[in-house]
Amino acid sequence: MKNKNYNWKDTLSAYGFLSPWFIGLILFTGGPIIASIVLSFTNWNLIGSPEFIGLNNYRALFADGSDFLNSLKVTFIFTIINVGVSVIASLLLAVLLNFKVKFMGVFQFCYFIPAVMPSVIMAFVFKLMLNKEIGVVNYMLSLIGVDNSPNWLNDPFWIWPTIAIVSIFTYSTGQMMLIFSSALKDVPKELYEACDVDGANFFQRFIYVTIPSISPIILFNTVVATVNSFNSSFSLIFPLTNGGPGSETEVLSLSIYKHAFKLFDMGYASALAVILFIIVAAIAAIQFRLSKNSVHY
Amino acid sequence: MNNSRRKTNKTKIIQYSILIVVAIFMIFPIFWIFSNSFKTLTGISKFPPEFLPSNPKFENYVEVLKNSNTLIYLRNTLILIVGNIVGTLISSSIVAYPLARMNFKGRNFIFAIILATMMVPTVTTIIPQFIIFRKLGWLDSFLPLIVPGFFAAPYNVFLFRQFFLTIPKSLDESAMIDGCNKWQIFIKVLVPIAKPIFITVGVLSAIWWWNELLTPLIFIDSENLKPLTIGALSSFKVPGATNMNAWNLQMAMAVIMAIPPMILYLVANKYLVEGIKTSGLKD
Numbered sequence: 296m297k298n299k300n301y302n303w304k305d306t307l308s309a310y311g312f313l314s315p316w317f318i319g320l321i322l323f324t325g326g327p328i329i330a331s332i333v334l335s336f337t338n339w340n341l342i343g344s345p346e347f348i349g350l351n352n353y354r355a356l357f358a359d360g361s362d363f364l365n366s367l368k369v370t371f372i373f374t375i376i377n378v379g380v381s382v383i384a385s386l387l388l389a390v391l392l393n394f395k396v397k398f399m400g401v402f403q404f405c406y407f408i409p410a411v412m413p414s415v416i417m418a419f420v421f422k423l424m425l426n427k428e429i430g431v432v433n434y435m436l437s438l439i440g441v442d443n444s445p446n447w448l449n450d451p452f453w454i455w456p457t458i459a460i461v462s463i464f465t466y467s468t469g470q471m472m473l474i475f476s477s478a479l480k481d482v483p484k485e486l487y488e489a490c491d492v493d494g495a496n497f498f499q500r501f502i503y504v505t506i507p508s509i510s511p512i513i514l515f516n517t518v519v520a521t522v523n524s525f526n527s528s529f530s531l532i533f534p535l536t537n538g539g540p541g542s543e544t545e546v547l548s549l550s551i552y553k554h555a556f557k558l559f560d561m562g563y564a565s566a567l568a569v570i571l572f573i574i575v576a577a578i579a580a581i582q583f584r585l586s587k588n589s590v591h592y
Numbered sequence: 593m594n595n596s597r598r599k600t601n602k603t604k605i606i607q608y609s610i611l612i613v614v615a616i617f618m619i620f621p622i623f624w625i626f627s628n629s630f631k632t633l634t635g636i637s638k639f640p641p642e643f644l645p646s647n648p649k650f651e652n653y654v655e656v657l658k659n660s661n662t663l664i665y666l667r668n669t670l671i672l673i674v675g676n677i678v679g680t681l682i683s684s685s686i687v688a689y690p691l692a693r694m695n696f697k698g699r700n701f702i703f704a705i706i707l708a709t710m711m712v713p714t715v716t717t718i719i720p721q722f723i724i725f726r727k728l729g730w731l732d733s734f735l736p737l738i739v740p741g742f743f744a745a746p747y748n749v750f751l752f753r754q755f756f757l758t759i760p761k762s763l764d765e766s767a768m769i770d771g772c773n774k775w776q777i778f779i780k781v782l783v784p785i786a787k788p789i790f791i792t793v794g795v796l797s798a799i800w801w802w803n804e805l806l807t808p809l810i811f812i813d814s815e816n817l818k819p820l821t822i823g824a825l826s827s828f829k830v831p832g833a834t835n836m837n838a839w840n841l842q843m844a845m846a847v848i849m850a851i852p853p854m855i856l857y858l859v860a861n862k863y864l865v866e867g868i869k870t871s872g873l874k875d
Contacts (some may be wrong), residue, residue, distance in 0.1 A: 301697045308774050309690035313702065316687040319743025324709045327720035334719065341726075391614055394607045403616035403680070404857065408622065411853040411864075413803040415821045416846035422619045423628065423839055431624065431641045464621060473869045525713045530805045535824055548715040554809055555719050565719055572716040579711045 301547045320332040330573060334565035341559050349466065352566035363567070365542055366550040369575075372455065373528055373546050380459045383469040388468070389475030390501065410469020416517060417464055418534035422448060425457060448536060451543045458531075458544065467523050471516045475509065482508040489576075525575055547571045625850060629653070629843040633830070636839045652844035662845070664816050665823035672737055672808075672819055673801045677794050679741030682747050684793065685786070687744040688752030690777050693764060703753075710746045714806055722810060737813040741797075745873055748793045754870055755789035756782060790866035795860045799853055820849055 320326075337345035337351055352385040388406045392399065409417065424431050425447040433444040445453040449579075462468065486504045495503065506513070529548040532538065538545035538553070545553070548565060555564035627635050630648035656662050690696065691703055726735040759782060767777045783790075805821045812818055818826070824845050830836040857864060 302693060305694055306698075307694040309601065309696035309699070312690040312694075312774075312778075315683040315742065316706070316746075319683075319740065319745075320705070320709065323721060323740050323743065324712055324717055326616050327717035327724075328712070330723070331716065378640040388614070388618075391611055394611060396604060396607055396611070402611050402615050405619040408857060409618060410856060411803075411857060412622065413805075413821055413853075414848050415824050416625065416801075416849050417621060417803060418626045419824075419842045419846050420628075421670065422837070423843070424624055429637050429639050429641065434640050436787065440813050444856075463733065464618070468611045470871075471869050473865055477869060489782035505847075522711045526715075529715060530803070533809075548713065551715050551719075552806075552810075555722070561719060561723075568716045568719060571713065575711060575713055575716070579708060582711075583708075 329393045331565045331568045332571070334562055335569045337562045337565075339561045341561060345562065348562065352563050355563060356570070362542060362545065363551065366545055366547050367566075367570075369542075369544060370525075370528070370546045370571075371533070372546065373458065374521060374524050375466075376455060376459050377465075377528070377531075378517060379460045380462040380467060381520055382470060382517050384463045385468045385516070386475050386513065389474045389479055390505070391477045392472070393479045406472060407469045409464035410471035410472075412464075412528040414465075415534045417461070418531075421457075421535060423460055449540045451540055454536065454540060454543055460536075461531065461535065465527060467527060469522050471520060472510065474516060476496060478509045478512045479505065483526045514583075514585060518578065518585060521578050522575060522582065527573065622726075622850060625846045629785065629847045630838060631843075633838060633840045636843075641869060652840045653847075656844045656848065659827070661815060661818075661823060661827065662848075665818055665820045666848075668734075668817055669802060669819040669821075670802070671734060673798050674743040675734065675738035676801050677797050679738060679743075680745050680797055681793060683742050683744040684748035685752045685783070685790070686778070688749045688756055691749070692753045692756030693761070693777075694774070695784070695812070706746045706749055710750065718806070720859055725759065725811060731811060732813045732817065734817065737807055748797070751793055751796075751867060751870055755786055759785055768779055788863060789843050789867075791860065792863040795856055795864050796867045796871075799856060801866075802849075802852060812850055820845075824849065 316503060321564050323348065336349060338348045338351070355361060392403055392406065418516035423429075425433075427444075427446040427449075430447075432447070436444045447453050447457045447526060481504060486508065487500060490500045490504055525548065528546045529552065532544050532546060532549055533552075536544045538549045548571070551567045551571065554560045554567060559565075627642075627644055629652055630650070631642070632644045632649060632651070635642070635645060635647070635649075691699060691706075721736070722731075725731050728735075730739075735802050763781050763785075764777050767781045772780060801819075804819070804820065808819050808822050812822065815823075824842070826840040828838045828845060830838050
């Protein structure tokens, strides 16, 4: 179907229209990625000019006392929790939004609105709600007999369940909820009717009809959410814990920020950025594969 | 028949109960922001907490708005929003046009690169950007936050392209017969029809810049250039106790920051929901 006889005049004007993007690519995305790679072989604190030091920054990543391996581990834990929770939560919320009842607009408002709230104000209110002494969460726990409730945000163990809960109230969850919700509307009615004839209950319908019908979208959303979580980790964690307690939640994005703009160790921070870029590129490559092979819209 | 109706009623009741319980869970943090914004600091620190303030006060709002910085932060956020909306609407629609409507060498390759760059986390490119803006002398100004908006954000290019694809090609062809060139086709034929996607991208950018944290944190230093997000983070400590949060003021500020996205959701629901859905389904 494709017309291979391109008109050179059309091609020229097409590239004219594309020129803002080309300039943006060179200045703000592609160029900086290459520049990061170059900077990662240098030692530079912004004063004077960068000094070439070969692989020393990468050696330093694995040296004793380096915070890199912790950061990598934390990023891994964060990604699994954040992605896992938001995929499951968004799917369940989408199922609820597909109930055939009235007032759906009100319910959708309640389920979706946290997604478009600034992460800064969500961090404010979660810090208040989860406060050990005056927090409403510990108060409600005390009502059901839990007296020795944890200091959620300052305990190296409980910080992770906290981040899991907070992940429900993120843009990623809201976005996937909307996508799942449309996907669920497209599941053929006949499949559910066949189920009803067989006397299947709600959960059987969900496991045997809903999940298989939308499995490509679940897979696709999971990969997109994984890539997004590298972007959203900063805005979620920085205002909430700033990497704490200790460095328990210091994900790579936070570590890059700290090394570059607090410690002004541009070379080392660039090495971290290159590693993060490689991780994201690997995941993106998987996504490209998936969208070519198994996902059809 | 009667039996089955009773069954439907029972199902409905169960469904409503689940929906309501989950809705309370999801909306609770925002309810808590609103409720606590009307309490004094001592009122907030009371244990057990009051779900609704017994003696609601507006003082927090007065104090937050009297603080001259709040209005400056708000002004700065609005400048960033307007600048970025203008920039991205112009540049992203222009870039999307050939990708959707023209047949040229390298189109698929370029579209693949655009999709790939959508996934690059900002934090991996921010150091060289910082260095460029420092060389240009743009640090601590709005320029590093607005100028990149004029160079077509991949995310928005994608949204425009998807919309342009749905417009019948015959319109372009008849305009061409009437003697329009490519640019005139874009301005006279596509742009008027594509109004909904301009609104969608505008609404999404507004929400994005209302919430943006990382780039202003890095590029802005001066108090009088900070947007709301950074301003809110650095303000509202209890005077004399630098580590103690003035929860009451934080909550009032949070209400101020929560209302505009809510209003946008309510008035532009259709555009917002469609835009967010499409941008997740890159294909």
